[in-house]
Amino acid sequence: MKQMKKNVVIIGGGIIGGLLALILGTNGFKVAIIDRLQEDKIFSNSNNVKSYALNEGSCRLLNVLKIWEKIRINSQPISRILLKQGSKISSIQPFELSFEKILIKNDHIFYMIEEKYLKKALFEKIKICSNIEYLHSRYVKQKKITTSSAKVLLDNGLEINSDLIIGSDGYPSSSARQFKIKYLKYNYFQSSIVGILKHDLDHENEAVQIFLPSGPLAILPLSNNRSSFVWTMKNNEAERRLKLDDQMFLNEMNCAFQNRRGKIELEDKKYSFPISLALSQKIIKEKFVIIGDTAHKIHPIAGQGLNLGIRDVAALAEILILARRLGEDIGSKMVLKRYERWRNLDILSVVLFTDFANKIFSSENYILQFFRGFGFKFLNRSDFLKQYLIKEASGITGDVPKLTRGEKI
Numbered sequence: 001m002k003q004m005k006k007n008v009v010i011i012g013g014g015i016i017g018g019l020l021a022l023i024l025g026t027n028g029f030k031v032a033i034i035d036r037l038q039e040d041k042i043f044s045n046s047n048n049v050k051s052y053a054l055n056e057g058s059c060r061l062l063n064v065l066k067i068w069e070k071i072r073i074n075s076q077p078i079s080r081i082l083l084k085q086g087s088k089i090s091s092i093q094p095f096e097l098s099f100e101k102i103l104i105k106n107d108h109i110f111y112m113i114e115e116k117y118l119k120k121a122l123f124e125k126i127k128i129c130s131n132i133e134y135l136h137s138r139y140v141k142q143k144k145i146t147t148s149s150a151k152v153l154l155d156n157g158l159e160i161n162s163d164l165i166i167g168s169d170g171y172p173s174s175s176a177r178q179f180k181i182k183y184l185k186y187n188y189f190q191s192s193i194v195g196i197l198k199h200d201l202d203h204e205n206e207a208v209q210i211f212l213p214s215g216p217l218a219i220l221p222l223s224n225n226r227s228s229f230v231w232t233m234k235n236n237e238a239e240r241r242l243k244l245d246d247q248m249f250l251n252e253m254n255c256a257f258q259n260r261r262g263k264i265e266l267e268d269k270k271y272s273f274p275i276s277l278a279l280s281q282k283i284i285k286e287k288f289v290i291i292g293d294t295a296h297k298i299h300p301i302a303g304q305g306l307n308l309g310i311r312d313v314a315a316l317a318e319i320l321i322l323a324r325r326l327g328e329d330i331g332s333k334m335v336l337k338r339y340e341r342w343r344n345l346d347i348l349s350v351v352l353f354t355d356f357a358n359k360i361f362s363s364e365n366y367i368l369q370f371f372r373g374f375g376f377k378f379l380n381r382s383d384f385l386k387q388y389l390i391k392e393a394s395g396i397t398g399d400v401p402k403l404t405r406g407e408k409i
C-alpha cells in the first residue's frame with residue numbers, strides 16, 4: 001500500500017478548500033487536497049456561469065493572498081444597491097430601498113467576480129506552492145482516527161496519514177457523513193436559475209434585487225457592461241422556465257425586472273441550483289473540522305454563502321497557524337474548540353438572517369406585508385440604520401480574523 005504523511009488533509013477542493021490549502025501551504029504546512037473532479041473540470045473556464053458578490057472582508061483576504069491583483073481587472077464594484085418589490089407582492093405597503101448614498105460614502109465595499117476568474121487565479125497559486133499536493137479525481141473510501149493520527153484511505157489505495165482532516169466538500173458532504181455529523185435542514189422547495197446577461201443599457205454599477213412572491217430576482221453588475229442574474233423561484237416554476245427557449249425566458253425575466261437594462265440576451269447557458277438550508281449541529285470532532293457549505297448551506301438571497309465560508313477559512317487558518325507555532329497538536333479538541341467558539345455566533349446569525357429575509361420578502365400574508373412596507377419606509381429614511389446594515393454585511397465588523405482585516409497571520 002502506498003503511504004503519504006501530511007499535516008492536514010482537505011477533502012473538497014472548491015474555492016473554500018482551495019483557499020485554506022493555499023494559506024496553510026504558504027505558511028509551512030504540508031497539505032493534501034482531495035477532489036473528486038478531474039483537473040480540467042476544476043480549472044475549466046467554460047461552463048462556469050456563477051458569479052459572487054464579495055464583501056470587503058473577502059476582498060481583503062484575497063488581497064493578502066495576492067489573488068486580488070489577478071482578478072481585480074475582471075471584477076466589478078457595486079456602487080448602488082436597490083431593493084424593490086415585484087409586481088403583486090404587496091399592494092398594501094410597497095417598498096423600495098436604496099443604499100446608494102451609503103455606498104458612495106464608504107467607497108467600494110462589494111465587488112462582483114465571476115467564478116471562473118476567481119478559481120483560475122486561486123488554482124494558479126496552488127499549483128506553484130510546493131507544500132500542496134492536489135489529488136484530482138479521488139475520493140476518500142475510509143477514515144481512521146486514533147489519538148495520535150487521522151488517516152484517510154483513497155479509492156486508488158493511497159493512505160494519507162495526517163494530524164487533521166478538514167471537510168470542505170460542499171453539501172451534501174460525504175466527509176461529514178463519514179464523521180457522523182448531523183444537520184438541521186429546511187427545504188425551501190425553491191431553485192435558483194443563474195446565468196450571465198449582455199444588455200444595451202449601462203448597469204451603472206447598480207445591483208438590483210426584486211422581490212417576487214415565489215422568490216427574489218437579483219441582477220448584479222459584471223465587467224464589460226454585463227450582468228449576472230440569480231432568479232430564485234418555486235421548483236415547479238424553475239422547471240418550466242428552464243424548458244423555455246432563451247427568448248421566452250428573457251421576456252419573462254425582463255417583465256419581472258421591469259426592463260431596467262433594456263434589450264437583454266444570454267451570454268452562455270443558464271443553470272439551475274436547488275436551494276435549501278443545512279446547518280451542521282457540530283463543526284468539529286476529534287481531528288476533524290468542517291468549513292464552508294459543508295458546515296452551512298444557506299439561501300442565496302443576500303449573497304453571503306461564500307463570504308461566510310471565507311471567514312471560516314480565515315479563522316481556522318489563524319488558529320491552526322498560531323497553534324503550530326506554539327507546538328500544540330492542531331487536531332486536538334482543545335485547539336479545534338477555539339475555532340468552534342469563534343465561528344458559532346457568526347454562522348448562526350447569517351443562517352438566521354438569510355432564512356428570515358427569504359421568508360419575510362416572499363410572504364403574501366397581509367399583516368406581514370403591512371409591517372414590512374412600513375419598516376422599509378422607515379429604514380429608507382434612516383442613513384444611520386442603512387450604514388449599520390452595510391457595515392454588518394461588509395464582513396469587517398466584530399471579532400473578525402486577521403486575514404479578513406487585511407493583515408497577515
Ligand SMILES: Cc1cc2nc3c(=O)[nH]c(=O)nc-3n(C[C@H](O)[C@H](O)[C@H](O)COP(=O)(O)OP(=O)(O)OC[C@H]3O[C@@H](n4cnc5c(N)ncnc54)[C@H](O)[C@@H]3O)c2cc1C
Binds near residue numbers: 015034037140
Ligand atoms: C445560486 C447561488 C448563488 C450564490 N451567490 C453567492 C454570492 O453572490 N456570494 C456568496 O458569497 N455566495 C454565493 N453563493 C454561495 C456559494 O456558491 C457557496 O457558499 C460556495 O460555493 C461554497 O463553496 P465550497 O467550496 O464550500 O463548496 P463547493 O463549491 O460545493 O465545493 C465543494 C468541492 O468539493 C468537491 N467534492 C464534493 N464531494 C466530494 C467528495 N466526496 N470527495 C472529494 N471532493 C468532493 C467538489 O468537486 C467541489 O470542488 C451562491 C450560491 C448559489 C446556489
